[in-house]
Amino acid sequence: MAKPDDRSDNVEKLQSMVQNTIENLEEAHETMQNQSLSSEQKQNIKEKNKRREESIRGMRNEIKDEYADQHSSH
Numbered sequence: 001m002a003k004p005d006d007r008s009d010n011v012e013k014l015q016s017m018v019q020n021t022i023e024n025l026e027e028a029h030e031t032m033q034n035q036s037l038s039s040e041q042k043q044n045i046k047e048k049n050k051r052r053e054e055s056i057r058g059m060r061n062e063i064k065d066e067y068a069d070q071h072s073s074h
Contacts, residue, residue: 010066018059025052 028045031037037045 007066008070011063011070014059014063014066018056018063021052021056021059025049025056028052 028049032042032045
């Protein structure tokens with residue numbers, strides 16, 4: 001039998017994911033200061049950070065949607 005869809009903690013999970021992604025973004029910014037990185041490595045980090053920023057925006061929008069869903073059904 002399938003588990004019921006428990007979405008009650010989705011906002012908290014998404015907030016945790018956003019926080020982890022922000023921490024990864026900050027660490028990558030620190031890594032970029034390393035003078036021994038090649039330009040290719042720096043470019044790879046920049047591209048990955050761009051994807052992280054897009055991901056954060058998407059997760060924040062999802063948090064808003066989940067929050068609205070939770071509070072409109074009560």
